[in-house]
Amino acid sequence: MGHYVNFQDELKKRTDEAEAAIRQYLPPEEGFAKTMAEAMNYSMCAGGKRLRPILMLETCRLFHGDEELVRPFMAAMEMIHTHSLIHDDLPAIDNDDYRRGRLTTHKVYGEAMGVLSGVALLNYAYETMFRAFDMAPGDSRVIRALRVMSEKTGIYGMLGGQSVDVENDGKPLSREMLDYIYEHKTSALIEASMMTGAILAGASEEEIAAIEKAARNIGLAFQIQDDILDVTSTSEELGKPVHSDEKNHKVTYVTLFGIHKAAQQVEELSREALGILGSLNQKNEFLCALTEELISRRK
Amino acid sequence: MGHYVNFQDELKKRTDEAEAAIRQYLPPEEGFAKTMAEAMNYSMCAGGKRLRPILMLETCRLFHGDEELVRPFMAAMEMIHTHSLIHDDLPAIDNDDYRRGRLTTHKVYGEAMGVLSGVALLNYAYETMFRAFDMAPGDSRVIRALRVMSEKTGIYGMLGGQSVDVENDGKPLSREMLDYIYEHKTSALIEASMMTGAILAGASEEEIAAIEKAARNIGLAFQIQDDILDVTSTSEELGKPVHSDEKNHKVTYVTLFGIHKAAQQVEELSREALGILGSLNQKNEFLCALTEELISRRK
Numbered sequence: 001m002g003h004y005v006n007f008q009d010e011l012k013k014r015t016d017e018a019e020a021a022i023r024q025y026l027p028p029e030e031g032f033a034k035t036m037a038e039a040m041n042y043s044m045c046a047g048g049k050r051l052r053p054i055l056m057l058e059t060c061r062l063f064h065g066d067e068e069l070v071r072p073f074m075a076a077m078e079m080i081h082t083h084s085l086i087h088d089d090l091p092a093i094d095n096d097d098y099r100r101g102r103l104t105t106h107k108v109y110g111e112a113m114g115v116l117s118g119v120a121l122l123n124y125a126y127e128t129m130f131r132a133f134d135m136a137p138g139d140s141r142v143i144r145a146l147r148v149m150s151e152k153t154g155i156y157g158m159l160g161g162q163s164v165d166v167e168n169d170g171k172p173l174s175r176e177m178l179d180y181i182y183e184h185k186t187s188a189l190i191e192a193s194m195m196t197g198a199i200l201a202g203a204s205e206e207e208i209a210a211i212e213k214a215a216r217n218i219g220l221a222f223q224i225q226d227d228i229l230d231v232t233s234t235s236e237e238l239g240k241p242v243h244s245d246e247k248n249h250k251v252t253y254v255t256l257f258g259i260h261k262a263a264q265q266v267e268e269l270s271r272e273a274l275g276i277l278g279s280l281n282q283k284n285e286f287l288c289a290l291t292e293e294l295i296s297r298r299k
Numbered sequence: 300m301g302h303y304v305n306f307q308d309e310l311k312k313r314t315d316e317a318e319a320a321i322r323q324y325l326p327p328e329e330g331f332a333k334t335m336a337e338a339m340n341y342s343m344c345a346g347g348k349r350l351r352p353i354l355m356l357e358t359c360r361l362f363h364g365d366e367e368l369v370r371p372f373m374a375a376m377e378m379i380h381t382h383s384l385i386h387d388d389l390p391a392i393d394n395d396d397y398r399r400g401r402l403t404t405h406k407v408y409g410e411a412m413g414v415l416s417g418v419a420l421l422n423y424a425y426e427t428m429f430r431a432f433d434m435a436p437g438d439s440r441v442i443r444a445l446r447v448m449s450e451k452t453g454i455y456g457m458l459g460g461q462s463v464d465v466e467n468d469g470k471p472l473s474r475e476m477l478d479y480i481y482e483h484k485t486s487a488l489i490e491a492s493m494m495t496g497a498i499l500a501g502a503s504e505e506e507i508a509a510i511e512k513a514a515r516n517i518g519l520a521f522q523i524q525d526d527i528l529d530v531t532s533t534s535e536e537l538g539k540p541v542h543s544d545e546k547n548h549k550v551t552y553v554t555l556f557g558i559h560k561a562a563q564q565v566e567e568l569s570r571e572a573l574g575i576l577g578s579l580n581q582k583n584e585f586l587c588a589l590t591e592e593l594i595s596r597r598k
Contacts (some may be wrong), residue, residue: 032479033459040454048478056437087418092391092410111391112465119386119418123453128444138437147429154422155339159415160332166411167334180331275527 011290017057018050018074025075027126039109039117040124043082046100052077052291055218056193059211062277062284066202071131073145073196076125080153081189083125084120085164091164094248096155099240122153145196150294152192161185173251179220182253186226187219207280214276214291221269222294223264227252229299231259238299270295303588310589316356317349317373324374338408338416339423345399351376351488353589354517356497358510361576361583364500369378372430372444372495375424379452380488383425383461392465394548395409398539420450425463444495451491460484472550480518483554485525486518493517507577513575520568521593523561526551528598530558536598569594 004010026035026044053074061071089096089104090111097107106114129149132142161184168177183269194215198208229238230245245252253262269292273291277284321520325343325458328336352373359369376395387402388395389410396406403412410559428448431441452455458485467476493514497507528537544551552561576583 027454031459031477032463033483036454036459036462036487052501056465067575082416087414087562089393091305092389092414106432112389112464112468114385115389115391115414116462118423119382120454120462122418122421123449123458127446127449127453130442130449132329133446135440138442142435143429143432143437147426147432150422150425150429154426155332155335155419159419159422163333163335163415163419165411166415169411177331184332210410248376273520 004215004285005288007293010286011054011293014054014058014286015050018053018078021053021057021071021074022050022078025072025131028122035109036113037116039113040079040121042108043086043105044078044121046082046102048078048082048100050078051222052081052189052193055190055287056197056214058284058287058290059197060195060201061197062280062282062287063198063201063203063207064115064282065123065197069132069135069142069198070200072128072202073149076128076149077193077196078187079121079125079128080149081157083118084158090114096240099289100238106222114227125149130211130274141200144299145199148195148199149192152188157184157192158186161188170206170249171251173256175256178251178253178256182223183216186223187216190219190222191215210276210280214273216259217269217273217276218291218294221273222264224253224266224269225294225297227254228259228266229282229297230254231296232244266295289296303584306588306592307320308577309585310353310592312355313353313585314349317352319421320352320373321349321377324430326423331502333415334408334412335419338404338412339420341407342385342404342416342420343377343400345381347377347381347399348519349377351380351420351492352529354489354514355492355588357583357586357589358493358496360502360504361579361581361586362497362500362506363581364496365469366432367581368441369496369499370587372437372448372499375427375448376488376495378420378424378427378472379448379457382417382420382459383488385420385432389413393405401494405456419547424448432553440499440501444498447498451494453485456487457482457485460487469552472555473477476529477550477552477555480516481519481522485522489518489521490514492556509579510577513572516568517590517593520565520572523552523554523565523568524593524596525545525551527558527561527565531555532597 026041029037056074056077057070060067075114086105088094088101090106096104098104105117129146136142165181165185191212192213195208198211230242233242235242255263270291274288277288314404325340326336355373355376359366384398385404387393388398389405397403404416430446435441441501460480463486464480490511493510494507497510529541532541534541552564569590573587576587
C-alpha cells in the first residue's frame with residue numbers, strides 16, 4: 001500500500017465506525033424472546049471484517065452524503081450478511097461447526113434457533129432500515145435504497161445465488177454457472193452496499209450504474225481470492241478449516257482454472273474496479289486502497 | 300350463520316380475490332434460480348385458507364380504502380405466513396412430512412432448499428410490498444404499514460413467538476408463557492393483516508388501536524380452536540395428522556384447561572372481537588360473519 005500511508009490504521013478507524021453503527025441497532029437482550037436476541041447478537045458480534053458496511057459508508061463519503069442516514073443501512077447490511085452465514089453453516093447446507101474461530105450459531109443455540117435467529121436477523125434488517133424514515137420521512141432515496149437492498153438480497157440476488165450453489169452441490173459446473181453463483185451469492189450484497197451508499201448520498205443514475213459495475217468486480221475478486229485462500233492459507237490464519245472446497249468436491253475458480261490464472265483474474269477484476277472508481281468526478285483514496293487490499297489479503 | 304345469508308358463497312368470492320392478488324405477485328419460474336421460484340410457488344399454491352389476506356382486504360373495505368394499494372400487501376402477508384409454515388415443517392423444528400394433504404416443501408425440494416426458499420419468500424414479501432410505492436410514492440400510510448408488517452413478523456412478533464415455542468418444546472409452560480407464544484406466533488400476523496388494511500385505508504389512530512385489539516382476540520381464538528381440532532378432528536378433515544400435540548407432549552389450551560374450558564375461551568374471545576368491531580362507526584357484515592365462523596370451523 002505504498003501510495004496510501006497507514007492503511008491499517010485507517011482501516012481500523014473505519015472498522016470501529018462500522019462496529020459503532022452496528023451496535024447502535026442490535027436488538028436488546030430482554031423479554032421472553034431474550035434467547036433469540038442473544039443468538040442474533042452472538043453471530044453479529046463474532047468479529048467479522050465489516051467489509052460491506054465499510055464499503056457502504058466510504059461510497060457515501062465518495063459522493064459527500066449524509067452519514068447519519070446511512071448508519072441504519074450499514075447495520076442492516078451486516079445483519080443480512082450475517083443471516084446468510086448462519087444459514088450457510090447449518091447441517092442441511094455446509095454443516096460447519098466453526099466460523100471465525102468460534103462455534104457456529106446452531107452449535108451453541110441448536111438447529112431450530114439457528115434457522116429462526118437467521119430469519120429474525122434478516123427481518124430485523126428491514127425493521128432497522130425503516131428507522132431511516134424517522135430521519136427522512138417519505139424520502140425517495142431511502143425508498144430506492146430499500147428496493148435495491150431487498151432485490152440484491154432475494155431470489156434475484158444473494159438467495160438466488162445460494163439456491164443455485166446448493167442445487168449443484170458436488171456436480172460439475174460450467175464457467176457461466178459459476179459466474180452466476182459468484183455474482184449473486186457474493187457480489188450482490190457488495191453491489192447493494194456500494195449502491196446504497198451512492199443512492200443515499202444523492203449520486204446520479206450514471207454514477208449509481210458505475211458503482212454497481214465496480215462493486216460486481218470487487219465482489220468477484222473477493223470470492224475468487226476466497227477460493228485461493230482456501231488452498232494456500234492455514235486454518236490459523238483463516239479462522240476456519242482450509243481445503244474445505246477440495247474436501248467437498250466444490251467447483252471453484254481454482255479447480256476450474258488453477259491458482260495462477262485465478263490470481264490473475266483477481267488482479268484484473270480489481271484493476272477494472274479501480275479504473276471505474278478513478279473515472280468518477282469525485283475521489284475517495286481510502287476506497288481505492290481498500291479495493292487494492294482485497295487482492296493481497298491473507299484472510 | 301343465520302344472520303348472514305350465503306356465507307360460504309361470499310367466503311368463496313373473498314378467497315378468489317385473495318388468490319388473484321397472490322398470483323399476481325408470485326415470482327416467475329425462469330432463469331438460473333428457477334428451482335427456488337418453483338419451491339416458493341409450490342408452498343404458496345398449496346391451497347391455504349388465505350385467511351390473513353382476506354382479513355386485510357375486509358378491514359380495508361370496512362374503512363372504505365383503496366383496494367389496489369392493499370393488493371401487494373395481501374400477497375406479501377401470505378408469503379410471510381407461508382415462509383413460517385415451510386420453516387415450521389423442517390426436521391429441526393416440527394419435522395412434518397405432510398401439510399394440507401401434500402408433501403412439505405423440504406420433502407420435495409430437500410432441506411437446504413426448504414431453509415432457503417422459506418427465507419426467499421420472506422424477503423420477496425418485502426420486495427412485493429415495496430411495489431406499493433409505484434402506486435403511492437413516498438406515501439406515509441405505506442411506510443406505516445411496512446413498519447407494522449415488519450415488527451409483527453420479527454423478534455417482537457411472530458418469530459419471537461416461534462423462538463419461545465421452540466425453546467420450551469416439551470417443557471411445562473405457564474399460562475403467561477403460553478399466552479405470549481399464542482399472541483406472537485399466531486395473533487401477530489392477524490394483527491398485522493387487519494392493521495395494514497386499516498392503515499392503508501386511512502383509519503384513525505383510535506380505529507387502528509381497536510382493530511389491533513380485535514385482531515389479537517381473533518388470533519387467540521383461532522389458535523385455541525386449532526388446539527381443539529387437534530383433539531376432536533380427523534386427519535381427513537384437517538388434511539394433516541391429528542393428536543400431534545399429545546404425541547409431541549405439547550402444552551396447549553386444551554392440555555392446560557381441558558376441551559370444555561378451551562371452547563369457552565374461543566367463544567369469549569370471538570364475542571369480544573365482535574364487540575369491538577360492532578363499536579366502530581363503520582360496519583362490515585362479512586368481517587363479523589367470518590369472525591363468528593372461526594368458532595365453529597372444523598378445519
